[in-house]
Amino acid sequence: MFFILWGLWIVFNGKCTLEIALLGAFISALIYAFTCKYIGLSPRRELRYVRRAGKAVVYLWVLLVDILKANWQVLRLIWSPRLEVEPELRSFHTRLKTDMGKTILANSITLTPGTITVHVKDDLLLVHCLDREMGEGLENSDFEKRAAELEARET
Secondary structure (H helix, E strand, C coil), X not given: CHHHHHHHHHHHHCCCCHHHHHHHHHHHHHHHHHHHHHCCCCHHHHHHHHHHHHHHHHHHHHHHHHHHHHHHHHHHHHHCCCXXXXXXXXXXXXXXXXXXXXXXXXXXXXXXXXXXXEXXXXXXXEEEECCHHHHCCCCCCHHHHHHHHHHCCCC
């Protein structure tokens, strides 16, 4: 966080002199110390976030690809007069333990066209699917596996 604050200081000043860099480093250090003391930020926690950043980028890529695939499925359902839409409610149990992991999974399902997470209670998710085909593979999905990687606690 210190380096982000310091970098923003230099960018917003528009030029980089020794005085600006030193003053920015001092102010960034003060802000960082304040956030560590009063907001609960710590270098150890930041390091965990940095280590998970690559997994988060991969997760977002997988989400984007699945959103594009689901868009194609919905378009196919809309444009094809022969295909009959069979909506259904499907429930499944997740292996995710934390509220953050369950929220990431539920929101990822909802962001994917044709599916909406209707209810989450403990480890049970209820999902409305526009078509039966869209509900297949919800349990043990790639979303769930990658969300489990994001929620994993590092020692």
